[in-house]
Amino acid sequence: MPKVLEFKLPDLGEGLTEAEIVRWLVEVGDVVAVDQPVVEVETAKAMVEVPCPYGGVVTARFGEEGTELPVGSPLLTVAVGSAGASASGPAPGPDSGSASAQASASGSASASVVDAAPAGSSASGEAESSGNVLVGYGTGAAVARRRRIRPDAARAAVALAEVAAPAVAEVAGQDGPVPVISPLVRRLARENSLDLRALRGSGPDGLILRADVEGAIRGARAPERAAPAPVAVATPVGAERVPLRGMRGAVADKLSRSRSEIPDATCWVDADATELMAARAAMNQAGGPPVSVLALLARICTAALARFPELNSTVDTASREIVRLPGVHLGFAAQTERGLMVPVVKDAHARSVDGLSAEFARLTDAARQGSLTPAELTGGTFTLNNYGVFGVDGSTPIINHPEAAMLGVGRIVPKPWVHEGELAVRKVVQLSLTFDHRVCDGGTAGGFLRYVADCVEHPALLLRTL
Incomplete structure (x- = not known):
């Protein structure tokens, strides 16, 4: 007797609580193998194919393409057992397909032999002559598409659906613990x-x-200060409404949460980057893979965080504790066609400048191709934002929640500068640090930023930390 198992949307990575269904890779009635990808979803910043841990016949799917589902909600149900094995036995011919249709998000799967042609047509006769039958799945009007399948596969699919329907209903209607996401x-x-x-x-x-x-x-803490209900915004003629969902929605939620939860402050300083750029040129002339400015700044950041560990931390609001983190997982802003992404270089504090350059290049390429995994987009402890690539000098970055700080880097351009007591044209960069004022005061933040600026102006200072 086949058993129907429910497969729920799994945890796709740290901090990712929901995903949008982009494309179903299987349909109701399809035979799936263990660990076969069944759906493509978009998380906060990545496209991910989700594999199913069960092998058998798909009896129901939950959610249309474009629907957002929270982690832990049902994705599909799979009938496993002897009937599932028989359904996967004979392979359909090239002119046939798997029985398929989409079940509604709250319905169950059932099966019946149906005639998809209008009354008086000869479709059923064609099915008999070709050795195929038409099978449809669904509940009432929920029956979607019909496909021709071979009789042996059809019989197996019908048998599975007959036993699957009550089992699916049982899964959906059983009494159990409170339905909680995590x-x-x-x-x-x-x-x-x-x-x-x-x-x-x-x-x-x-x-x-x-x-x-x-x-x-x-509401329990301050019922008298309950937030007013959101007011619908009138849409002028010709205006376009763009849903805040998927990656754009995730970015909006995270930035809003950062501004509402973190009491941030920003300090900035101009630095003479002439010697840093000269050191980079010398490294690249020596041969080997090119060294990026971002990698040099990242190496400076890890050295600064070793001196000022308060900025490599997070705040546990539930316990009212500052959690200082043991290693630096360095996020960096990468602009792509799909929007802003923040890949994370894990264990950046343990990497050389060459290692950082290679990892930045790999992650940037993956971001532009849309192939970053959730693990490569989460777990950051400090973020480096090089907005100078957009041709701007300064900015006040928004902290990447739940981190405690972000360093912003403007463009490096020739400017008048007093160097060794004389006016000269030097390559100048503006550095800005936005920090969580709960983890430290201005003296610590200023000391961190001043050390970064000193290393930019005198790269030899880094020799102390190598």
């Missing part, structure tokens, strides 16, 4: 003495999300 949500509710059973989740099928819990906590 252990983090349960912990947040427990620490704030919040009864999850009193909440109504805003996720699919009542799934309780972190936003639901945080909203309930805010």
Whole structure:
């Protein structure tokens, strides 16, 4: 007897709580193998193919293409067992396909032999003469497409669907624990003495999300200051509405959270980068892979963070503690056709300038091709933002939550500069540091920025840290 297993959207990486369905790779009735990719989703900043851990016949899919699903919500159900094995036995011929149709997000799968042609047509006769039958899946009007499949595969698919329908309904309707997206949500509710059973989740099928819990906590703490309901914005004639979802939506949410949670401050300084650029030119003339300016600045940052570890930290608001992190995972802003991405160079503090250059080049190429993995986009502890590539001198960066600081670098251009007591034309760069004022005061932030500027002006200072 086949058993129907439900496959839920897995955790796709640190901090990623939802994904948008971009393209289904399988349809209802398809036979799938263990670890076969079944859907392509877009997370905060990456396209990911999600493999299914079960082998068998797909009996239902949940969510249309373009739908956002939170981690932990159902993706599809798969019937596994003896009938699934028989369905995968005879391979269909080149003129046939797998039985397919899309189940609704809350429905179950069923199967029946149907005639897809209008009354009076000869479609059923053609099916008999070609040795194929037409099989449709769905519930009532939810039956989508019909495809011709071979009789042996059709019989197996029909048998699977007949046993799968009640099993799928059982999965969807069974009584169980409170539908919560993750252990983090349960912990947040427990620490704030919040009864999850009193909440109504805003996720699919009542799934309780972190936003639901945080909203309930805010309401319990200050009911008189409840946020007003959002007011719909009138759309002028000719205006275009662009949904804030996918990568753009994730960026908007993260930046908004940064500004609402982090009391940030910014300091900046101009630095003479003439000697740094001369050192880079000498390195590149010596042969080997080219050394980028970004790699030199990254090496300076890791040396500065070793001196000022307060800026390589994060704030645990639940426990009211500053968590100083043991290593530097350096994020850097990379502009692509799909928008701004922040790949992360893991263990940047342990890499040489050559190693940093190679990793920056690899991650930048992957970002432009859209092939970055969630692991390569998460886990950063400090971010370096080289906005000088856009031809601007300065900026006040927004901290990449939940980090504690971000260093911004403007363009390096010739400017009048007093050098050794005389006016000269030097290559000057503006450096800006935005920092979380909870982790340190201005003296620490200023000391970090001054050390970075000193290393830019006198690269030989780095020899002390090599």
